[in-house]
Each structure stands twice: as C-alpha cells, then as structure tokens.
Amino acid sequence: MALKFGTDVSTARTDYGTVLLDERAGAYWELNPTATLVVGTLTAGGDEADAAAALTSAFDVDPVRAARDVETLVRELRASGLAE
DSSP: OOBBBBEEEEEETTTTTTEEETTTTTEEEEEOHHHHHHHHHHHTTTTTHHHHHHHHHHOOOOOHHHHHHHHHHHHHHHTTTSSS
C-alpha cells in the first residue's frame, strides 16, 4: 500500500537521509538513508514489497529482514500520526 504523509508533515532531504517535521507537535524525525529509500518508494506509489525489493537491491540486506523492516517503519509512521 502506498504511503502518504499528512498535510501537517513537512519533509526535507538532507545529505544523511530525510527530516520530517510534525507541525502539530513541533517534533522532528530523522530518517536514515535506508528509511528514506523505503519512504521514497512508498510515496511514489509502490507497495511494501516494492520497498523491500528496493532495499535488497541497494543494500546488502536479506529479503526477509528487508520486508520486516519495511513493515515496522510503515507501522511506526502510521502509529505516530505522520502517515496515512
């Protein structure tokens, strides 16, 4: 399932990943390069399987672990209210 950030979440790419600003709470979240790749894949319309495949293609990571990490990241972004 694709990922969409709420209207009150701003994003900025950095040399080290992506920074998210939750404007409601005034809190910043920093995504490392692997999380940035996952979020980029999902916000471009890909699903979790696409994001896991992107991880295994770009980094030396086991496909099972990649899928689990994608699922965890998506769950945490949604639970925090940052993403839908």
